[in-house]
Amino acid sequence: MTALGRQVWGLTIPAVAWAAHFIAIYALISAACAPRGLIDIPLMFGLGIVATVLFGIAALWPTIRPPKGAALTGAIRVGGLIFAVAILFDVLPLIFSSGCGG
Amino acid sequence: MTAVDEPQSYSGTRKGEPDKTIEEVWAQPTGLRWWSSVSHRVVGKRFIYTGFAFFIIAGFLALLVRTQLIVPGNTFLDNETYNQVFTMHGTLMMFLFAIPILEGFAVYLIPMMLGARDLIFPRLGQFGYYCYLFGGIIVLSSFLFDAAPDGGWFMYVPLTTNAFTPGVSADFWLIGITFAEIASVTAAVELIVAILCARAPGMSLTKMPIFAWYILITAFMIAIGFPPLIIGSILLEANRLLGLPFFDPTVGGDPLLWQHLFWLFGHPEVYIIFLPAAGMVATILPTFVGKPLFGYGFVVAAVISMGFISFGLWAHHMFTTGLPILSLSLFSAASTMVAVPTGVQIFAFIATLAQGRPRMTTPMLFVMGFLFIFVLGGLTGVMLASVPFNWQAHDSYFVVAHLHYVLIGGMVFPLFAAFYYWAPHITGRMMSERLGKWVFWLMFIGFNATFFLMHVTGLRGMPRRIATYPEGIGWDRLNLLSTLGSYILAAGVALFIFDFIRHLRHGERAGRDPWRAGTMEWLYPTVAIGFNFHAIPPVETREPLWNNPNMLGKNAEDVEGVMRKMHDGRRETIGCDPVSGSPVQIVRLPHPTFTPMFTAFALAVAFAATIASAYFVAIAGIVAGLLGFTIWAWEPSDSGVTRDAGMGYVLPVNMIEKRSHMHIATVGTMLVLYALLGSLIFALLYLWNVYPNFAAQTAQPNLLWTGLSMLAGLVLLILAMINRRVAVADKIGLATVMNLAVILASIACTACLALAIQRTDPWGTALGATMWATLGFVALNLFITLYWALFNAARKVTGRVGAGQSLPDFNLATYAKGTAVMVLITGGLFLAATLGGLS
Numbered sequence: 001m002t003a004l005g006r007q008v009w010g011l012t013i014p015a016v017a018w019a020a021h022f023i024a025i026y027a028l029i030s031a032a033c034a035p036r037g038l039i040d041i042p043l044m045f046g047l048g049i050v051a052t053v054l055f056g057i058a059a060l061w062p063t064i065r066p067p068k069g070a071a072l073t074g075a076i077r078v079g080g081l082i083f084a085v086a087i088l089f090d091v092l093p094l095i096f097s098s099g100c101g102g
Numbered sequence: 103m104t105a106v107d108e109p110q111s112y113s114g115t116r117k118g119e120p121d122k123t124i125e126e127v128w129a130q131p132t133g134l135r136w137w138s139s140v141s142h143r144v145v146g147k148r149f150i151y152t153g154f155a156f157f158i159i160a161g162f163l164a165l166l167v168r169t170q171l172i173v174p175g176n177t178f179l180d181n182e183t184y185n186q187v188f189t190m191h192g193t194l195m196m197f198l199f200a201i202p203i204l205e206g207f208a209v210y211l212i213p214m215m216l217g218a219r220d221l222i223f224p225r226l227g228q229f230g231y232y233c234y235l236f237g238g239i240i241v242l243s244s245f246l247f248d249a250a251p252d253g254g255w256f257m258y259v260p261l262t263t264n265a266f267t268p269g270v271s272a273d274f275w276l277i278g279i280t281f282a283e284i285a286s287v288t289a290a291v292e293l294i295v296a297i298l299c300a301r302a303p304g305m306s307l308t309k310m311p312i313f314a315w316y317i318l319i320t321a322f323m324i325a326i327g328f329p330p331l332i333i334g335s336i337l338l339e340a341n342r343l344l345g346l347p348f349f350d351p352t353v354g355g356d357p358l359l360w361q362h363l364f365w366l367f368g369h370p371e372v373y374i375i376f377l378p379a380a381g382m383v384a385t386i387l388p389t390f391v392g393k394p395l396f397g398y399g400f401v402v403a404a405v406i407s408m409g410f411i412s413f414g415l416w417a418h419h420m421f422t423t424g425l426p427i428l429s430l431s432l433f434s435a436a437s438t439m440v441a442v443p444t445g446v447q448i449f450a451f452i453a454t455l456a457q458g459r460p461r462m463t464t465p466m467l468f469v470m471g472f473l474f475i476f477v478l479g480g481l482t483g484v485m486l487a488s489v490p491f492n493w494q495a496h497d498s499y500f501v502v503a504h505l506h507y508v509l510i511g512g513m514v515f516p517l518f519a520a521f522y523y524w525a526p527h528i529t530g531r532m533m534s535e536r537l538g539k540w541v542f543w544l545m546f547i548g549f550n551a552t553f554f555l556m557h558v559t560g561l562r563g564m565p566r567r568i569a570t571y572p573e574g575i576g577w578d579r580l581n582l583l584s585t586l587g588s589y590i591l592a593a594g595v596a597l598f599i600f601d602f603i604r605h606l607r608h609g610e611r612a613g614r615d616p617w618r619a620g621t622m623e624w625l626y627p628t629v630a631i632g633f634n635f636h637a638i639p640p641v642e643t644r645e646p647l648w649n650n651p652n653m654l655g656k657n658a659e660d661v662e663g664v665m666r667k668m669h670d671g672r673r674e675t676i677g678c679d680p681v682s683g684s685p686v687q688i689v690r691l692p693h694p695t696f697t698p699m700f701t702a703f704a705l706a707v708a709f710a711a712t713i714a715s716a717y718f719v720a721i722a723g724i725v726a727g728l729l730g731f732t733i734w735a736w737e738p739s740d741s742g743v744t745r746d747a748g749m750g751y752v753l754p755v756n757m758i759e760k761r762s763h764m765h766i767a768t769v770g771t772m773l774v775l776y777a778l779l780g781s782l783i784f785a786l787l788y789l790w791n792v793y794p795n796f797a798a799q800t801a802q803p804n805l806l807w808t809g810l811s812m813l814a815g816l817v818l819l820i821l822a823m824i825n826r827r828v829a830v831a832d833k834i835g836l837a838t839v840m841n842l843a844v845i846l847a848s849i850a851c852t853a854c855l856a857l858a859i860q861r862t863d864p865w866g867t868a869l870g871a872t873m874w875a876t877l878g879f880v881a882l883n884l885f886i887t888l889y890w891a892l893f894n895a896a897r898k899v900t901g902r903v904g905a906g907q908s909l910p911d912f913n914l915a916t917y918a919k920g921t922a923v924m925v926l927i928t929g930g931l932f933l934a935a936t937l938g939g940l941s
Binding site for chain 2 (some may be wrong): 002004005007008011015018019022025026029030031032033034035036038063065071072073074075077078079082083085086089090092094096097099100101
């Protein structure tokens with residue numbers, strides 16, 4: 001793969017990590033808070049934290065170690081940061097809520 | 103220049119028009135054949151003019167709304183008419199004006215900015231335009247039948263079900279808008295492929311004009327964002343026509359499912375509208391500042407972030423529907439977060455302004471108006487992202503004010519900047535600066551007078567969509583002033599129309615690059631030839647006209663580049679590697695044809711006949727449409743030869759590999775199809791999760807047939823992989839056999855899936871209906887796979903395909919693989935329902 005190709009991946013990976021994390025958190029809340037009650041709150045919380053750590057690292061990785069080549073390095077760093085912060089934002093409700101809240 | 107340079111003899115490939123010059127080959131048809139034009143310039147302008155016509159109609163409807171509300175207790179419009187008027191205002195503005203007109207600008211500008219002679223699928227562009235036009239006509243014609251939709255532009259159920267909206271008004275909306283959306287989706291796929299596959303030599307992704315980045319991300323958003331609404335509309339129409347109970351809570355359906363599907367589209371839609379307009383700003387601003395855009399990389403990152411995060415906000419339109427607080431908090435957080443990439447862009451624009459002393463032309467005034475208004479709309483958006491505030495302001499005029507600040511500030515003002523900026527390119531004449539400033543100030547003052555006051559009206563408790571109100575509760579004067587403001591805003595638009603008509607005859611001649619811009623659409627003198635480049639110049643910077651003095655230093659037709667020679671008397675452009683921009687192929691382009699128009703017309707007949715319950719006519723329309731597609735594709739292949747493209751490049755024509763524009767289009771189409779499937783799976787899981795009692799009443803799929811369907815899917819997958827290898831190896835006889843095998847596997851998959859859920863009653867529960875809908879969607883894809891394989895086999899049997907021309911089989915393999923995976927996913931869901939039970 002060319003250096004530019006790797007940089008494009010560096011732009012894409014944090015975005016995909018955020019999307020996967022958002023879907024995971026939404027699915028966990030739905031699994032815990034819908035009438036079916038597939039999982040309980042502690043499990044939702046635990047899985048949410050695991051997903052956040054995994055996808056957070058994936059989102060930040062290109063920011064910490066951007067692929068070689070100067071053309072898109074700034075964009076990769078900014079994009080990775082935005083998505084990492086967005087991942088953090090999305091998990092905050094799980095951390096600060098004690099339950100589904102009605 | 104002579105047209106033909108030693109054309110080689112090879113089977114199947116068209117020779118084109120060897121006696122014609124390049125200008126003649128690219129000449130636009132005249133007279134009645136003008137309608138057959140496939141040129142991106144013509145199609146783009148048609149989108150823009152038609153979109154503007156819908157804007158005027160929708161704006162007129164808005165004036166009716168404001169006139170009704172000018173005084174309390176007004177009887178100017180009765181309640182029913184008022185509902186129709188505000189519904190059609192929103193519908194026309196959102197579906198038939200905002201997105202199509204922005205896509206029109208993209209269709210018009212992108213090839214010229216990127217160094218392509220035309221868009222990469224010109225016939226698809228023509229087809230999309232006519233789908234849009236006919237879809238729009240269907241929706242508008244509802245007025246003629248006194249059946250204009252009146253359920254709001256969001257068509258919430260149960261209000262729009264047969265029980266509460268009898269007649270055909272909702273059908274006009276659902277069918278007409280779905281048809282028009284085909285145009286948006288086709289344009290999206292075309293723009294994605296055009297941007298990735300048809301750029302000037304050397305124009306890597308990092309050298310693309312920023313507008314292309316904005317359009318690329320927007321096109322991906324359309325490809326993923328429109329399918330939920332398409333699925334929702336089909337489910338609602340099936341509910342109305344067939345009585346399938348997707349949204350009926352008495353059998354496990356849920357009106358909130360419609361809201362989820364609608365807003366899964368509806369919120370990204372706001373950003374789909376905003377991003378191209380912001381791309382216009384990012385293009386116009388540097389021209390008048392005289393400096394490149396500040397923070398190109400930051401803006402690219404912000405646009406990508408916005409494109410993704412905007413898909414995580416949909417439920418903030420549903421804060422008052424009783425969702426769990428935890429869900430509300432998640433969507434509140436995501437809604438707040440989207441302000442960050444928005445802010446990055448706004449600060450980049452402000453920093454660009456700070457780099458120089460901007461020329462305050464009319465386009466710049468509209469850009470400044472955008473910055474002022476959109477920032478205010480963004481700030482009220484952050485307020486509405488807060489759940490407690492949203493509960494208070496929901497469905498009030500505060501929200502009306504917010505959404506108009508975002509949409510008019512974020513889209514209409516940049517659009518008018520674009521009108522003034524690119525009008526010389528389209529008409530060859532300059533619009534009036536003096537009148538333009540009047541237009542701006544009338545629109546700016548009128549807009550703020552209308553909508554700023556609505557914040558106050560909303561905070562004083564006035565709900566949206568009410569036809570009138572009692573006097574003396576603090577809303578009278580505010581509504582009066584808002585209505586007067588709307589008239590001022592309309593006066594600005596009217597003055598713009600006058601100026602546009604005036605400048606066609608009396609405007610000053612524009613000349614070449616009248617604004618001193620740096621992007622390549624200004625390389626040729628305005629109102630140029632019927633195509634874009636005699637030779638496609640290599641591009642090394644983002645502002646080639648600023649950085650390469652040779653470009654404007656000589657006549658445009660003399661600028662050095664590739665593809666100067668036309669080998670076979672055919673329309674063609676250069677195809678590139680999607681990332682690096684290096685030339686990898688010559689792309690042959692079609693000449694003018696009526697086929698896409700007739701295909702779109704046949705489908706329009708089918709859709710309109712469905713509204714009229716003339717189902718035999720509808721079937722005839724579908725068959726005629728299928729015939730149109732078949733004639734469209736039944737043409738000699740262009741692959742199988744190489745040609746000298748100049749500047750040291752000897753390239754294959756329509757190459758057969760993964761980077762081929764047609765293969766990338768196939769992948770793009772699969773993206774849309776998977777978004778459609780994803781919407782159905784969302785519906786399945788939602789209903790299963792929210793209504794476990796009704797899920798338990800749904801008959802489980804048959805284990806044996808479910809297993810066999812997955813086996814058939816696996817066989818189809820393996821056959822598709824072999825089909826790919828056979829296509830690459832160019833074995834025509836074996837490929838025909840493989841086509842037949844794919845046909846048999848497709849039939850087996852459909853039969854097994856249908857037998858797997860034969861005991862499930864689609865009218866019994868909403869979950870059962872959704873299972874059948876999912877099966878129907880996968881079966882449709884299997885039918886397309888089958889038809890495509892049959893088509894390819896027929897072409898080979900009749901000798902239409904020669905050596906080195908296996909591109910259709912190469913692409914079919916990808917489509918069949920995607921369909922096989924759909925079968926496996928659906929079979930997997932049925933298997934889970936069988937083994938785990940639905941209870």
